[in-house]
Amino acid sequence: MEYVSTSTYPDRLATFSGYWDDQEATARQLAAIGHVYDRPPLEAIEEGSRCSSCSNFVRRGLSARALEGDTGSYGESFEIFQFHRPHCIRLQVRIPLEPQATFGGLYGGFRMQEMRSRWERKIQPQIAQTSRFHVGQTSSLFSLPTELRLQIYSMILPSLDHVTEIVPINRDSSRVVTRTGQEKTGPRDLTKSNLLRTCRAIHNEALDILYTNRTYRFANAKTLYLFLRAIGRAGRDLLGQIDVYCGSREDAITFALLSTCPKLRAMTIRLPRPKLIFPRSPIWLVDGVACLLFLSGLEDVRFGDCGSNFPHYLNDPKDDAALIRRELTRPKWSPGNIRWVDGYLDL
Numbered sequence: 001m002e003y004v005s006t007s008t009y010p011d012r013l014a015t016f017s018g019y020w021d022d023q024e025a026t027a028r029q030l031a032a033i034g035h036v037y038d039r040p041p042l043e044a045i046e047e048g049s050r051c052s053s054c055s056n057f058v059r060r061g062l063s064a065r066a067l068e069g070d071t072g073s074y075g076e077s078f079e080i081f082q083f084h085r086p087h088c089i090r091l092q093v094r095i096p097l098e099p100q101a102t103f104g105g106l107y108g109g110f111r112m113q114e115m116r117s118r119w120e121r122k123i124q125p126q127i128a129q130t131s132r133f134h135v136g137q138t139s140s141l142f143s144l145p146t147e148l149r150l151q152i153y154s155m156i157l158p159s160l161d162h163v164t165e166i167v168p169i170n171r172d173s174s175r176v177v178t179r180t181g182q183e184k185t186g187p188r189d190l191t192k193s194n195l196l197r198t199c200r201a202i203h204n205e206a207l208d209i210l211y212t213n214r215t216y217r218f219a220n221a222k223t224l225y226l227f228l229r230a231i232g233r234a235g236r237d238l239l240g241q242i243d244v245y246c247g248s249r250e251d252a253i254t255f256a257l258l259s260t261c262p263k264l265r266a267m268t269i270r271l272p273r274p275k276l277i278f279p280r281s282p283i284w285l286v287d288g289v290a291c292l293l294f295l296s297g298l299e300d301v302r303f304g305d306c307g308s309n310f311p312h313y314l315n316d317p318k319d320d321a322a323l324i325r326r327e328l329t330r331p332k333w334s335p336g337n338i339r340w341v342d343g344y345l346d347l
């Protein structure tokens with residue numbers, strides 16, 4: 001059998017190239033958690049990916065549903081399969097929506113979430129139907145000039161600050177809201193954000209307002225991941241500026257998904273360690289760095305502080321900061337300049 005090195009993220013991602021182009025977000029996340037494309041020797045065998053460490057095979061459709069599908073049904077998506085065998089070394093790279101990672105096991109918060117998503121599935125079709133009836137393409141709203149419509153949206157939509165912090169609804173939740181929304185007392189006013197649900201035309205126009213010239217800020221990679229999944233492909237296509245505190249086990253899969261955002265231009269990185277990689281760094285850290293350095297086409301890369309507990313954060317005078325900026329600002333989608341030796345960054 002031909003030997004292909006799959007010890008680094010770029011190597012693993014390369015195995016998917018040309019085969020999963022319509023499911024790129026899934027392929028990138030799979031590579032981030034240690035999977036490689038498994039080309040079946042016989043056409044009869046189902047297509048999928050296999051862990052490069054524990055050899056666990058997962059069918060393509062299942063991966064796509066769990067890693068790209070509607071986050072409301074993620075519980076069901078993960079119930080029927082696992083990406084790794086128990087004790088696989090790659091389990092240290094965490095998948096934020098996996099029940100074991102998001103909640104304290106299958107009980108407790110998970111059940112609440114499951115009930116909530118069932119309930120929402122029940123009521124959402126009704127909402128969609130009523131709104132289509134009232135605000136269709138025939139609505140007089142669409143006879144207004146676009147500029148005026150955009151002005152109306154910006155008045156109705158929740159007024160977001162230039163920098164908007166995103167937080168989970170509660171500690172164990174997979175749902176995210178703006179911090180201002182979370183801190184509001186009393187029942188949440190959903191009428192405003194429901195504008196996005198009224199109809200597709202309004203939805204698309206209003207989305208632009210939500211993502212253009214606005215920086216979204218995240219206290220960790222996991223929250224960024226939940227946000228990227230919650231805004232869906234339409235939102236990821238528009239996202240332009242983020243500010244994220246990195247350095248966790250969710251970095252790899254989060255940056256892998258972030259790399260599918262075509263308009264990402266500006267990023268503030270908060271890394272609470274002075275160097276990217278240390279000798280004998282764990283796999284999750286190496287893969288997190290590899291997925292971060294795979295981002296490309298950015299115009300503005302900054303390094304932010306990490307609070308008083310971490311005075312030695314990665315910042316500009318340091319070589320690694322220059323290396324990150326050099327890599328991330330290379331032309332969009334062009335191959336990286338990083339050399340990897342035996343799975344480690346050769347600096």
Ligand SMILES: [Zn+2]
Nearest residue numbers: 051054084088
């Ligand atoms: Zn594995």
